[in-house]
Amino acid sequence: MFAIIKLIQSLFGALHSEGTPGQLAAGIVLGSFLGLTPLLNLHNAVIFAALVLLNISFAGGMLGWAVFIPFGFLLDPLFDWIGHSLLLAPGLRGLWTSLYNMPIMPLTNFNNTVVLGSVVFALLFAVPLFFAARYGVVRYRATLGERVRQSRWYRAVMASKVYNVYKMFRP
Amino acid sequence: MSSPAPRLKVFRWRAVGPLLVLLVIAVILWILFADTIARHESQQVGTQVLGAKVEIQDMHVDLPHGKVTLRGLTIASPHEALRNLLQADELAADIDVVPLTEKKLIINRIAATGLRFGTPRATDGRVAAKSGEGIAGRVMAETREWASQFQIPVLQLATGKLSIDSLDPRRLSAIPAAQALGARADSSRKAWQAGFDSLNLGPTLDSAKAALDRLQHASATDLATLNDARQAIDRLKRARDRVTALDRGVTQGVAGLKSGLAELDSARQRDYAFARSLLKLPSFDAPQIGAALFAPGAIKPFERVLYYAQLARRYMPPGLLPRAATGPKRARRAGEDIRFPKERDLPAFLLRSAELSFLLHPNSAQPQRYGGQLSGLTSDPALYGRPTQLSASGPQLAAGAMLNHVREIPVDTAGATVGGITLPPFTVPGLPLRLDPGAATTTLGFTLNGDTIHARFAVRSTNVQWARDSGLTRTTIGELIWRTVSGIKDLDLEARISGELHHPDLAVRSNLDQAIATRLRAVLGEQVAAAEKQVRARVDSLVNDKVGPVRARVNEVQTQAQAQVAQQRAKVDELQKQLEQRLRQVLGGVRLP
Numbered sequence: 052m053f054a055i056i057k058l059i060q061s062l063f064g065a066l067h068s069e070g071t072p073g074q075l076a077a078g079i080v081l082g083s084f085l086g087l088t089p090l091l092n093l094h095n096a097v098i099f100a101a102l103v104l105l106n107i108s109f110a111g112g113m114l115g116w117a118v119f120i121p122f123g124f125l126l127d128p129l130f131d132w133i134g135h136s137l138l139l140a141p142g143l144r145g146l147w148t149s150l151y152n153m154p155i156m157p158l159t160n161f162n163n164t165v166v167l168g169s170v171v172f173a174l175l176f177a178v179p180l181f182f183a184a185r186y187g188v189v190r191y192r193a194t195l196g197e198r199v200r201q202s203r204w205y206r207a208v209m210a211s212k213v214y215n216v217y218k219m220f221r222p
Numbered sequence: 223m224s225s226p227a228p229r230l231k232v233f234r235w236r237a238v239g240p241l242l243v244l245l246v247i248a249v250i251l252w253i254l255f256a257d258t259i260a261r262h263e264s265q266q267v268g269t270q271v272l273g274a275k276v277e278i279q280d281m282h283v284d285l286p287h288g289k290v291t292l293r294g295l296t297i298a299s300p301h302e303a304l305r306n307l308l309q310a311d312e313l314a315a316d317i318d319v320v321p322l323t324e325k326k327l328i329i330n331r332i333a334a335t336g337l338r339f340g341t342p343r344a345t346d347g348r349v350a351a352k353s354g355e356g357i358a359g360r361v362m363a364e365t366r367e368w369a370s371q372f373q374i375p376v377l378q379l380a381t382g383k384l385s386i387d388s389l390d391p392r393r394l395s396a397i398p399a400a401q402a403l404g405a406r407a408d409s410s411r412k413a414w415q416a417g418f419d420s421l422n423l424g425p426t427l428d429s430a431k432a433a434l435d436r437l438q439h440a441s442a443t444d445l446a447t448l449n450d451a452r453q454a455i456d457r458l459k460r461a462r463d464r465v466t467a468l469d470r471g472v473t474q475g476v477a478g479l480k481s482g483l484a485e486l487d488s489a490r491q492r493d494y495a496f497a498r499s500l501l502k503l504p505s506f507d508a509p510q511i512g513a514a515l516f517a518p519g520a521i522k523p524f525e526r527v528l529y530y531a532q533l534a535r536r537y538m539p540p541g542l543l544p545r546a547a548t549g550p551k552r553a554r555r556a557g558e559d560i561r562f563p564k565e566r567d568l569p570a571f572l573l574r575s576a577e578l579s580f581l582l583h584p585n586s587a588q589p590q591r592y593g594g595q596l597s598g599l600t601s602d603p604a605l606y607g608r609p610t611q612l613s614a615s616g617p618q619l620a621a622g623a624m625l626n627h628v629r630e631i632p633v634d635t636a637g638a639t640v641g642g643i644t645l646p647p648f649t650v651p652g653l654p655l656r657l658d659p660g661a662a663t664t665t666l667g668f669t670l671n672g673d674t675i676h677a678r679f680a681v682r683s684t685n686v687q688w689a690r691d692s693g694l695t696r697t698t699i700g701e702l703i704w705r706t707v708s709g710i711k712d713l714d715l716e717a718r719i720s721g722e723l724h725h726p727d728l729a730v731r732s733n734l735d736q737a738i739a740t741r742l743r744a745v746l747g748e749q750v751a752a753a754e755k756q757v758r759a760r761v762d763s764l765v766n767d768k769v770g771p772v773r774a775r776v777n778e779v780q781t782q783a784q785a786q787v788a789q790q791r792a793k794v795d796e797l798q799k800q801l802e803q804r805l806r807q808v809l810g811g812v813r814l815p
Contacts, residue, residue, distance in 0.1 A: 089554045165555050
């Protein structure tokens with residue numbers, strides 16, 4: 052329940068923040084990496100650090116993560132297939148062999164079919180997701196944004212103490 | 223004047239602090255829980271690899287010094303529910319730290335103390351045998367299937383009766399063979415008839431007769447008639463060639479039908495054998511008796527050794543091609559981890575050397591201490607370049623194994639002789655007898671060269687104990703068997719497997735075979751002969767109705783075809799002969815141009 056409230060706070064907080072639609076969309080894109088790819092992997096530590104350090108919407112990242120987790124589970128067979136095809140492609144064997152025998156790189160688990168497949172998918176999906184999310188935020192702010200901001204329940208949600216935590220990371 | 227647009231900040235510097243705090247927390251958590259995580263991961267990986275539960279009581283990882291210590295290691299048996307494969311008091315390992323950054327585990331040395339084998343356990347530790355998942359599960363299923371392929375003769379003597387199961391005509395091979403042969407005979411008959419019709423000899427014979435008639439009244443100067451006669455002879459020769467070609471086809475067809483008839487006889491013999499197997503008649507051949515008595519138990523050691531050999535081949539494959547293994551267990555799909563070994567680089571796993579110290583008879587008053595060595599255990603034998611070797615020795619033990627996966631065709635060998643091992647008592651299949659081998663000397667030899675297996679398992683004991691259940695005493699045969707074996711105190715059992723792995727031959731012999739076979743022959747010989755006769759009569763009654771008419775039809779078709787060919791050939795030959803003879807008479811020995 053707490054997580055859902057927090058998510059709603061994050062979502063509306065982000066949508067109504069001073070952050071630009073681009074910042075919010077970039078956060079959603081990075082969050083989608085966390086949701087689409089298996090979480091406990093080194094590349095996600097880098098993604099998380101980027102989400103915290105870069106001046107993009109952290110709330111958007113949390114939103115993207117939450118939204119794309121179920122898609123990650125659903126698309127696992129596809130990721131497995133993509134990863135399998137790439138890792139066993141004869142033309143790429145030299146690349147994988149070099150990476151596999153390089154320090155640190157094997158710790159990213161890139162040689163796992165699901166990890167590689169999901170990362171590649173997330174990378175390819177990032178560009179259309181960025182533009183779609185940016186367009187969505189612009190449209191929201193132009194149409195529904197002001198009405199939501201004036202609503203009582205929005206003010207109630209934003210007055211919550213949890214929101215203060217979020218504010219620390221707002222763009 | 224418009225104010226300048228605010229400069230867009232790329233970094234959120236104030237988040238560096240919290241991120242560093244998070245990093246420090248992660249490091250503290252690692253320090254606190256590294257041992258637990260490593261223990262958990264080791265248990266998980268070990269269980270996945272071996273197909274049996276691996277439990278570790280305590281594990282300490284000292285990365286700065288490259289030392290790992292395990293205490294209370296228990297590996298369950300993949301095959302037996304309540305038995306451990308081994309337990310170890312302590313394993314101390316020296317590892318190379320730098321290769322860990324490449325996710326490679328290089329263990330320079332392990333010292334294992336307090337190893338114990340075959341100890342009992344409270345819970346079922348089998349994993350692969352129950353789940354059938356992963357590489358171990360697949361190997362387990364394959365070896366089980368492999369072990370089940372051996373046709374072990376059944377010995378039914380407990381009741382002394384020869385039971386006759388129902389014989390289903392649909393399972394007899396002679397009947398479908400007869401139907402197929404009948405169809406072949408019919409199609410041959412049609413084909414040959416079409417061949418005769420296409421010969422179209424009537425006009426040729428008629429014109430030849432007419433030419434012969436004209437030649438009877440012709441003189442040497444009647445060139446047109448002579449020419450006609452010669453053309454008629456040519457036509458007859460061509461007709462004869464056609465008849466010869468047809469004859470060749472008929473001869474081949476007849477040979478095919480004859481082999482079909484021979485196949486019918488073979489099918490009938492197979493049906494006799496099948497029907498005999500339904501009766502579950504005891505065999506009186508000593509090798510068959512040996513197989514019936516001991517094969518079910520003797521196959522198990524081979525199956526287990528093969529399981530480990532095949533596991534080794536999956537995890538230690540020859541060559542440097544990419545190789546896949548099941549990925550880590552997680553909420554998401556595990557996928558597959560693909561390894562990419564590289565020439566002149568380190569393998570993903572290497573245990574350079576291990577010193578083993580273990581106990582035999584750990585529960586006895588004076589447990590015996592033994593020592594062993596293991597070297598070159600690696601995931602990439604082609605990179606390490608040397609085979610994996612294991613040796614162990616002691617007062618009553620000599621064991622060695624070598625897994626040579628360095629070259630393209632892997633060769634796995636193992637051999638062990640263990641004395642003074644108390645084997646568990648077992649029920650002799652088909653007989654309500656229990657045999658307690660007592661303290662025996664067990665020998666196992668195993669070679670798997672590519673896909674060719676040669677293995678030998680032998681048990682020798684000089685103090686066997688026999689026990690019988692109450693059912694045995696109620697039958698005459700049981701009493702006789704009991705009298706035969708109960709006085710035997712020695713057991714000398716040997717099982718051999720050899721041949722292609724997918725279909726090897728199994729031979730089992732023991733010193734009991736001849737004694738039991740002689741007894742059986744004396745008691746059951748007449749009953750078995752009568753039952754066999756009955757079986758043959760039953761098969762004949764089912765088969766004869768179908769086979770008899772087909773055999774007659776085949777004979778009729780081939781006789782008819784051969785007669786037709788002979789008749790046609792005789793007509794052609796006769797006319798040709800008459801024409802040539804008359805031509806010679808008319809010409810008086812003069813050859814026309």
